[in-house]
Amino acid sequence: METKGITLETYTSTRNACKLCSPLGASVVFKGIEGCLPMLHGSQGCATYIRRYMISHYKEPVDIASSNFSEESTIFGGNKNFCQGIDNIISQYNPAVIGIASTCLSETIGENIPGLIQEYKNLHKGETMPHFVHASTPSYQGSHVDGFHEAVYATVASLAVNTTKGEHINIFPGFISPEDIRHLKDILDDFGLDYVLFPDYSDSLDNPHQGEYQLIPDGGTKIADIKRCGSAKASIEFGYVMNKGGLNGKIKNSHTALTAAEWLEKQYAIPRYALGLPIGIDESDAFFKTLELLSGKETPTRHSRERGRLIDTYVDSHKYLFGKRAVVYGEEDMVIGLVRFLQEIGIETVLVASGGESGTLKAEIQKIDGISKDLMIQNGMDFESIDEVFDSLKPDIMIGSSKGYYIARKHKIPMVRVGFPIHDRAGAQRVQHIGYKGTQQLFDRITNALIEYKQENSPVGWKYI
Amino acid sequence: MNPLLTQRQTQITVAGKDSLAIDCDRNSLAGSVSQRACVFCGSRVVLYPIADALHLIHGPIGCASYTWDIRGSLSSGPELHRLSFSTDLHEKDVVFGGEPKLYASLSELIDKYKPKAAFVYSTCIVGVIGDDLEAVCKKVSAEKGITIIPVNAPGFNGNKKDGYKVACEAIAKLVGTGDREVPEKSINILGDFNLAGELWLLLEYYKKMGVHVTATITGDGRVDDIRNAHKASLNVVQCSGSMMYLAKLMKEKYNVPHMKVSYFGLEDMSDALYEVAKFFKDDDMMAKARDLVKNEFLRIMPVIKEYREKLEGKRAAVYVGGSFKAISLIKALRLIGVKTVVVGSQTGTNDEYEIIRQLCDEGTIIVDDSNPIELSTFVKQMKADIFIGGVKERPIAYKLGLGFCDHNHERKEALAGYEGMVNFAKEIYATAMSPVWKFTR
Numbered sequence: 001m002e003t004k005g006i007t008l009e010t011y012t013s014t015r016n017a018c019k020l021c022s023p024l025g026a027s028v029v030f031k032g033i034e035g036c037l038p039m040l041h042g043s044q045g046c047a048t049y050i051r052r053y054m055i056s057h058y059k060e061p062v063d064i065a066s067s068n069f070s071e072e073s074t075i076f077g078g079n080k081n082f083c084q085g086i087d088n089i090i091s092q093y094n095p096a097v098i099g100i101a102s103t104c105l106s107e108t109i110g111e112n113i114p115g116l117i118q119e120y121k122n123l124h125k126g127e128t129m130p131h132f133v134h135a136s137t138p139s140y141q142g143s144h145v146d147g148f149h150e151a152v153y154a155t156v157a158s159l160a161v162n163t164t165k166g167e168h169i170n171i172f173p174g175f176i177s178p179e180d181i182r183h184l185k186d187i188l189d190d191f192g193l194d195y196v197l198f199p200d201y202s203d204s205l206d207n208p209h210q211g212e213y214q215l216i217p218d219g220g221t222k223i224a225d226i227k228r229c230g231s232a233k234a235s236i237e238f239g240y241v242m243n244k245g246g247l248n249g250k251i252k253n254s255h256t257a258l259t260a261a262e263w264l265e266k267q268y269a270i271p272r273y274a275l276g277l278p279i280g281i282d283e284s285d286a287f288f289k290t291l292e293l294l295s296g297k298e299t300p301t302r303h304s305r306e307r308g309r310l311i312d313t314y315v316d317s318h319k320y321l322f323g324k325r326a327v328v329y330g331e332e333d334m335v336i337g338l339v340r341f342l343q344e345i346g347i348e349t350v351l352v353a354s355g356g357e358s359g360t361l362k363a364e365i366q367k368i369d370g371i372s373k374d375l376m377i378q379n380g381m382d383f384e385s386i387d388e389v390f391d392s393l394k395p396d397i398m399i400g401s402s403k404g405y406y407i408a409r410k411h412k413i414p415m416v417r418v419g420f421p422i423h424d425r426a427g428a429q430r431v432q433h434i435g436y437k438g439t440q441q442l443f444d445r446i447t448n449a450l451i452e453y454k455q456e457n458s459p460v461g462w463k464y465i
Numbered sequence: 466m467n468p469l470l471t472q473r474q475t476q477i478t479v480a481g482k483d484s485l486a487i488d489c490d491r492n493s494l495a496g497s498v499s500q501r502a503c504v505f506c507g508s509r510v511v512l513y514p515i516a517d518a519l520h521l522i523h524g525p526i527g528c529a530s531y532t533w534d535i536r537g538s539l540s541s542g543p544e545l546h547r548l549s550f551s552t553d554l555h556e557k558d559v560v561f562g563g564e565p566k567l568y569a570s571l572s573e574l575i576d577k578y579k580p581k582a583a584f585v586y587s588t589c590i591v592g593v594i595g596d597d598l599e600a601v602c603k604k605v606s607a608e609k610g611i612t613i614i615p616v617n618a619p620g621f622n623g624n625k626k627d628g629y630k631v632a633c634e635a636i637a638k639l640v641g642t643g644d645r646e647v648p649e650k651s652i653n654i655l656g657d658f659n660l661a662g663e664l665w666l667l668l669e670y671y672k673k674m675g676v677h678v679t680a681t682i683t684g685d686g687r688v689d690d691i692r693n694a695h696k697a698s699l700n701v702v703q704c705s706g707s708m709m710y711l712a713k714l715m716k717e718k719y720n721v722p723h724m725k726v727s728y729f730g731l732e733d734m735s736d737a738l739y740e741v742a743k744f745f746k747d748d749d750m751m752a753k754a755r756d757l758v759k760n761e762f763l764r765i766m767p768v769i770k771e772y773r774e775k776l777e778g779k780r781a782a783v784y785v786g787g788s789f790k791a792i793s794l795i796k797a798l799r800l801i802g803v804k805t806v807v808v809g810s811q812t813g814t815n816d817e818y819e820i821i822r823q824l825c826d827e828g829t830i831i832v833d834d835s836n837p838i839e840l841s842t843f844v845k846q847m848k849a850d851i852f853i854g855g856v857k858e859r860p861i862a863y864k865l866g867l868g869f870c871d872h873n874h875e876r877k878e879a880l881a882g883y884e885g886m887v888n889f890a891k892e893i894y895a896t897a898m899s900p901v902w903k904f905t906r
Contacts, residue, residue, distance in 0.1 A: 011574075015550055017533070020530045039496070044499055044503045045503025047499075049506070051857060061861065064498065068495045071622055082495075085495035092838050108590045140559050141556050384548070
């Protein structure tokens with residue numbers, strides 16, 4: 001593969017993946033349902049690895065149960081483990097909801113999870129039962145992002161009820177940080193909107209200290225609210241790729257994956273506002289305009305002033321940024337948002353890389369105004385490949401998850417950690433990306449990373465900028 | 466809410482009271498949020514520190530992603546082990562078979578990274594879709610002229626402990642294939658993972674005693690050293706839960722005797738050195754060991770004493786991977802005045818749990834393959850002040866307002882050896898004495 005004279009060697013293997021497997025995404029979503037305990041139908045390791053991965057990022061308890069397949073269940077089916085698992089979960093956690101995600105193993109041996117749920121319900125007729133939601137997330141299909149959107153879709157599709165249309169709206173923000181969710185809720189509250197935000201893990205994955213180990217942490221979108229999704233007057237979703245991409249590891253380029261908002265539009269004719277992740281002024285403007293439209297109110301002063309302050313900062317710092325070259329990597333919708341934002345502030349993106357394999361990343365990036373034709377855009381890219389083209393791209397900064405750190409370290413350039421995972425820093429839960437305020441945070445972090453780098457490497461050092 | 470599942474009651478006991486032995490070595494219960502991972506994980510963590518080998522994981526991406534650079538096992542040379550290689554199986558591979566992808570991946574990676582040997586791990590679905598891992602490994606091995614060892618580790622095939630066994634079998638295939646001359650009085654170090662450079666502290670001690678080290682199998686490991694490991698006179702085994710099986714295999718095949726040691730805490734660390742000297746029946750070696758121990762004690766005891774004065778009366782909970790380490794931790798904690806009130810492990814053995822039962826004060830809760838519900842209940846019930854565990858135990862400690870010491874593979878401070886004991890005391894002190902707890906209690 002060749003872009004602007006830079007040859008990218010292709011490999012069959014994946015070397016330091018820039019993605020995770022789909023049950024992880026589903027687990028994050030299930031943590032965003034009030035009273036929910038996630039369960040993975042598969043081997044013990046899947047649950048433990050995903051727990052460890054999420055705990056390292058969120059620094060919060062993450063209890064995920066496993067049906068804990070044995071050799072016997074692999075050969076004869078997992079129904080015994082499934083039922084025993086559910087029994088034990090109910091006995092220990094007594095959850096309002098059990099969110100079940102499949103794994104590569106259970107999907108490969110052909111486990112019918114809806115059938116298993118039904119079987120369990122039949123066995124326990126007349127007993128009070130938690131809600132069951134199920135997402136099909138074989139890890140050989142797509143990445144954690146696909147698992148995330150699949151779980152959002154599956155939860156909404158199984159719970160939403162179409163009653164008399166209400167005045168409320170649905171908002172499906174995608175995989176953002178707990179602090180981003182809190183900020184989003186502030187914005188929606190300030191507009192006086194009645195809304196259902198799903199998934200809401202702003203508390204469950206970033207809870208105040210309460211002196212207790214909460215088996216199921218506070219917070220999450222209420223079941224009653226998810227039911228209300230079916231009667232909303234509109235849905236907003238963030239993301240141009242989501243799980244709508246073509247291949248995502250599937251055999252046919254014509255799969256039927258829907259997003260939750262698409263399903264609600266198709267099923268109940270609820271209008272869908274498909275927006276990009278609101279990073280930067282343009283994308284945030286689009287979001288605020290949509291809110292103005294849906295609420296019939298002007299943007300509250302607090303937020304218009306935040307917008308003004310952001311522009312003011314753009315001006316103050318533009319000279320530190322102009323012409324700098326960035327390598328941006330991570331989840332597809334996150335990188336699209338970031339590239340749009342960098343374009344606004346005069347940073348030239350020289351590589352856009354994602355482990356996601358939608359096949360639509362390139363087209364989405366190329367839609368961005370003024371984007372360089374030479375920009376290297378790679379679906380299904382891994383970190384070793386990023387490292388191999390790094391020198392020829394001569395970047396000044398890396399922006400993405402903490403997993404790219406080894407490359408930044410090797411090439412001695414600054415990096416700004418965004419998205420998921422951030423395992424080597426404190427405060428990953430509170431990294432902001434979206435809206436005027438989130439962009440402000442991100443903007444200052446990028447500016448300061450570049451200034452700090454210059455200052456540290458200057459023979460003089462200085463006290464003023 | 467029921468903190469204790471009936472089926473798990475035999476895996477919990479109390480020191481001094483129950484006469485029943487703990488019923489360990491069982492697979493985790495469905496629906497229980499076990500702190501254990503799987504068979505694959507067991508094999509991966511043991512083989513991981515072999516730094517000049519290629520480690521290729523055959524399966525969908527998750528297993529490779531979650532184990533990328535997961536262990537802080539340092540290498541003094543090559544760092545190939547810190548990369549994460551996967552065949553990243555997709556739907557079409559699952560349907561039509563993953564062998565072509567494995568063949569292509571393995572071949573290209575060997576060409577690119579020129580490893581000394583390769584380990585190819587199978588994951589859950591590999592057996593299910595019928596890939597013949599052995600055949601592919603054999604073929605590529607013949608073509609590339611390097612040793613390729615299949616590691617048969619589907620996650621469901623037992624528990625983490627079974628993964629250790631699979632790893633030992635894989636290492637055993639390398640052992641005995643070298644013909645390097647090895648000096649007399651030479652040992653292999655098994656089961657130290659060189660976290661935060663701990664192995665290098667040990668090497669320094671053994672060097673001072675005049676002991677030659679042939680292979681450090683699970684820390685800063687090298688393929689060629691392992692090939693010659695059978696020539697050593699003795700296998701010194703820490704983390705016996707994972708490595709004793711290899712030691713036994715080597716005893717059977719090469720008649721290399723083994724001994725169990727621990728490098729945590731002053732008592733066990735010193736015993737490890739004395740036992741090796743005793744084994745070689747070498748007075749000079751013993752004298753050097755005594756000298757070393759004496760000097761180290763003189764150096765660090767005053768520091769330890771200071772910490773002890775501050776920590777006296779504190780209560781600790783310990784939940785670690787293996788029960789052998791737990792024994793050392795109980796003793797090390799006692800040395801700094803801290804009483805262990807809850808102790809458990811993911812994959813402990815009966816004998817070691819029995820030692821723990823003898824060692825602990827009456828009333829100490831002992832638990833095998835526990836979960837967050839049990840652990841949070843026990844530490845509250847036993848009024849622990851500090852929790853010693855890994856990443857998954859950390860939020861249990863912090864949410865309950867307990868101090869925490871990471872004694873798992875992510876630690877950045879050496880906790881083994883004499884220096885490690887000082888670091889351990891310092892870390893326990895720092896977490897126990899932090900002023901932040903006034904806001905949580």
